[in-house]
Amino acid sequence: MAEEKKLFKVKIDNISVEVEPGTSILNAARRIGGDIVPPAMCYYSKLQGSGGKCRTCLVKVTKGSEADPRPMPKLVASCRTNVMDGMEVANITSPEVQEARKGVVEFLLLNHPLDCPVCDQAGECHLQDLSYEHGADTTRYEFKRRTFDRIDIGDKIQLHMTRCILCYRCVFTADQMTEKREHGVLGRGEAAEIGTYIQQSLDNNFIGNVIDVCPVGALTDKTFRFKNRVWFLKPVDAHRDCHDPKCCGKTVLWMRGDEVFRVTARKDKYGEVEEWICDTCRFDKKDVKDWTIEGPRKIERQSVISQGHYVGVHKPKDTLVEVLEGRQPKLLLDIHDISEVNRPEIDLSQIDGPAHSDDFNKK
Amino acid sequence: MGRKLLFDKAHIEGIRYYDVYRANGGYGSAEKALKSMKPEEVLEEVKKSGLRGRGGAGFPTGMKWSFIAKPEGVPRYLVCNADESEPGTFKDRYLMEFIPHLLIEGLLISSYTLGCNSCYIYIRGEYAWIPEILEQAIAEAKKNGWLGKNIQGTGFDLEIYVQRGAGAYICGEETALIESLEGKRGNPRIKPPFPAVKGLWDCPTVVNNVETLAAVVPILRIGGDEYAKYGIGKSTGTKLISACGNINKPGVYEIEMNISVEEFIYSDEYCGGIANGKRLKACIPGGSSVPILPANLLLKTAKGEQRMMTYEGLADGGFATGTMLGSGGFIVLDEDQCIVKNTLTFARFYHHESCGQCSPCREGTGWMKRVLQNIENGKGKMSDIDLLWDIQRKIEGNTICPLGDAAAWPVAAAIRHFRDEFEWHVLHPEEATKRNFGLAHYADPLEIAAPAAV
Ligand SMILES: Cc1cc2nc3c(=O)[nH]c(=O)nc-3n(C[C@H](O)[C@H](O)[C@H](O)COP(=O)(O)O)c2cc1C
Ligand code: SF4
Ligand code: SF4
Ligand code: FES
Numbered sequence: 001m002a003e004e005k006k007l008f009k010v011k012i013d014n015i016s017v018e019v020e021p022g023t024s025i026l027n028a029a030r031r032i033g034g035d036i037v038p039p040a041m042c043y044y045s046k047l048q049g050s051g052g053k054c055r056t057c058l059v060k061v062t063k064g065s066e067a068d069p070r071p072m073p074k075l076v077a078s079c080r081t082n083v084m085d086g087m088e089v090a091n092i093t094s095p096e097v098q099e100a101r102k103g104v105v106e107f108l109l110l111n112h113p114l115d116c117p118v119c120d121q122a123g124e125c126h127l128q129d130l131s132y133e134h135g136a137d138t139t140r141y142e143f144k145r146r147t148f149d150r151i152d153i154g155d156k157i158q159l160h161m162t163r164c165i166l167c168y169r170c171v172f173t174a175d176q177m178t179e180k181r182e183h184g185v186l187g188r189g190e191a192a193e194i195g196t197y198i199q200q201s202l203d204n205n206f207i208g209n210v211i212d213v214c215p216v217g218a219l220t221d222k223t224f225r226f227k228n229r230v231w232f233l234k235p236v237d238a239h240r241d242c243h244d245p246k247c248c249g250k251t252v253l254w255m256r257g258d259e260v261f262r263v264t265a266r267k268d269k270y271g272e273v274e275e276w277i278c279d280t281c282r283f284d285k286k287d288v289k290d291w292t293i294e295g296p297r298k299i300e301r302q303s304v305i306s307q308g309h310y311v312g313v314h315k316p317k318d319t320l321v322e323v324l325e326g327r328q329p330k331l332l333l334d335i336h337d338i339s340e341v342n343r344p345e346i347d348l349s350q351i352d353g354p355a356h357s358d359d360f361n362k363k
Numbered sequence: 364m365g366r367k368l369l370f371d372k373a374h375i376e377g378i379r380y381y382d383v384y385r386a387n388g389g390y391g392s393a394e395k396a397l398k399s400m401k402p403e404e405v406l407e408e409v410k411k412s413g414l415r416g417r418g419g420a421g422f423p424t425g426m427k428w429s430f431i432a433k434p435e436g437v438p439r440y441l442v443c444n445a446d447e448s449e450p451g452t453f454k455d456r457y458l459m460e461f462i463p464h465l466l467i468e469g470l471l472i473s474s475y476t477l478g479c480n481s482c483y484i485y486i487r488g489e490y491a492w493i494p495e496i497l498e499q500a501i502a503e504a505k506k507n508g509w510l511g512k513n514i515q516g517t518g519f520d521l522e523i524y525v526q527r528g529a530g531a532y533i534c535g536e537e538t539a540l541i542e543s544l545e546g547k548r549g550n551p552r553i554k555p556p557f558p559a560v561k562g563l564w565d566c567p568t569v570v571n572n573v574e575t576l577a578a579v580v581p582i583l584r585i586g587g588d589e590y591a592k593y594g595i596g597k598s599t600g601t602k603l604i605s606a607c608g609n610i611n612k613p614g615v616y617e618i619e620m621n622i623s624v625e626e627f628i629y630s631d632e633y634c635g636g637i638a639n640g641k642r643l644k645a646c647i648p649g650g651s652s653v654p655i656l657p658a659n660l661l662l663k664t665a666k667g668e669q670r671m672m673t674y675e676g677l678a679d680g681g682f683a684t685g686t687m688l689g690s691g692g693f694i695v696l697d698e699d700q701c702i703v704k705n706t707l708t709f710a711r712f713y714h715h716e717s718c719g720q721c722s723p724c725r726e727g728t729g730w731m732k733r734v735l736q737n738i739e740n741g742k743g744k745m746s747d748i749d750l751l752w753d754i755q756r757k758i759e760g761n762t763i764c765p766l767g768d769a770a771a772w773p774v775a776a777a778i779r780h781f782r783d784e785f786e787w788h789v790l791h792p793e794e795a796t797k798r799n800f801g802l803a804h805y806a807d808p809l810e811i812a813a814p815a816a817v
Contacts, residue, residue, distance in 0.1 A: 107723050166722075
């Protein structure tokens, strides 16, 4: 009979959980779930050696263990610190942690271009979510932000280092997923950049996964670039019979009507891919006929994507007049006063997706 | 004259070479250890000596050695940290250049104690001429049966390899050093696991500073108990101090850790006083990473006692009024030196040397540098001083390796003790580009809080 493994009792923000020895504080917190889970920008459970770098997951260990109850002197990276039996951890209950995290977010945004309006990652960007939850309203940085030139990694992937937060996830992915590593970090400190032995086309079938692991818009899918905003697309689970044994063939199609705009791996609620997919599935199968559709994808993250989502949507019952307690809304601007609609027959509220400049003529 | 243990024979002509070194008692300690002592007995002597790491942190060496894991069939490694890149520190260079055999003998004894058969000296790339000196010494030692197979018929094997770094301060951090030694990018590892369990090529490894390993030789020569009689309290033995800045006699000095800071600066045996008849303004006594102190707090502790050149003496008062012995890079500033400029110089260094792995250090060091540049160039604002304080506070303790702390402390200490000089820079931007703030009140006698009435 298998010996019963002893579990470690841990308390995170006063909530108890029992986990196997060797579990990190972060994963113990994920076991509990909810808002006590520290944000993680660099750790990726599927990538060996990841974590410890971004420092967003810092927590305070208020009690080391049952055997040695002393608190740890410094905040620790929860993704790379393992639990001990009897450990007590403070995350959202520690003002010190909140303060430090705010500092880390400020550091991460210091040199970030904040070009979300033109960034393909907007809407599914972890840095956006993180800043929204933990960031300050304004910046205290008055200096020029660092910039890099965009680099094409082969013909399907673009690296825009200016947005990179140096989480190293793509480096680990390239290391662990592809046989031929042509991906690493060059330079140090603020000048460090993701090196790709420049512009080399990476001819292995799994390099596309770096797009999925990238928490920001530094690595983007060129076949999808500027095609659409993610929140206008409907994510749909699909699969195909992929011949590559390393590819799971299970993907998410990002669709609008019958058109497949892009293909990604399926991600869990922490934004981690569930299983890796190959580049053929990702880049070359953009026809619905290539796929067996399973049904709508449930997006669990607080992402804006779920706004355009059809699961669990409540139609507002109130009309505007009701909300305004009987007052009639005042028309501030009539679009027809300043623009001519090209297609007069069109009902503006029925335009499929965002209105486009082509839809109007300047008067 | 203070007693010496490392440099007692440094003045002898030709001590760099094996024959002279041997003729003057060299390899006597190694002979004693290998031929008449068990490794555990050597370890016991090192423990008794109270030797503490000379690389900066001051961790007890005997204890560090006893932590090394000893799994069956797995090699163990000793790595000698000769990366010496901390601004103000140049003591290891002197030791390796002039008495390389002292280091080789230390490595031999230490490897024997730890059970290592391969040992690496990782030396900073800028010391371009030293690897040759070391390799020549290694060849001489090998020719005379002190390295290689079956050393002096004892059955113990040891090879020493010299590996040059490529010019990165961060590769002095022990886990970054190990990465670099393995041929990888010199990023510090996330600990645990510690090198004592998983170090070089995932094998148990001890990393020690050059001076630490050399000090094992006199410990074996005179015995751990006798070594512990040098110095005061937990600061046993002698320490190499590399003194620089506005002093009459810059250089590397071996001090017994029982003299005062005042004696070290002003006595003719050591620094010989402040150069050009100027007055002492401030000092960074342990290399650029340790907190700067104004003259008054440097010479006397907040309690009004003489400040001693020991681990405890320099740390007296904690960060509020004390500093650290660090790596012994003793930088002296006279009344003509500008603290803002000095702080900027250090900040620029840490910005340049950050490996860039963790966000607080990667982004924060550059930010501090730029804010300091503004203050230095007459474009500073009052709020910048508080901003600097806030940035350093958010770096300190939140990073992977201590470089983050090392970048934060100099800024913190400069603001803590020299805030009025920073404010003067902000308020008088024109004047600040033409003259320095000067000595101001930084050497004034301290007000000692009267002991509570009984
Ligand atoms: C950024 C950084 C740079 C360091 N540089 C050196 C160095 O150049 N030489 C050195 O001996 N120790 C250096 N250290 C300390 C080492 O990490 C390590 O503590 C030391 O080699 C241990 O030796 P010891 O116990 O003999 O002092 C550095 C540490 C940090 C964080
Ligand atoms: S490119 Fe993306 S995945 Fe790679 S290090 Fe930068 S942020 Fe991380
Ligand atoms: S503290 Fe600085 S040098 Fe150390 S690991 Fe982090 S970024 Fe690198
Ligand atoms: S997720 Fe833990 S440090 Fe980045």
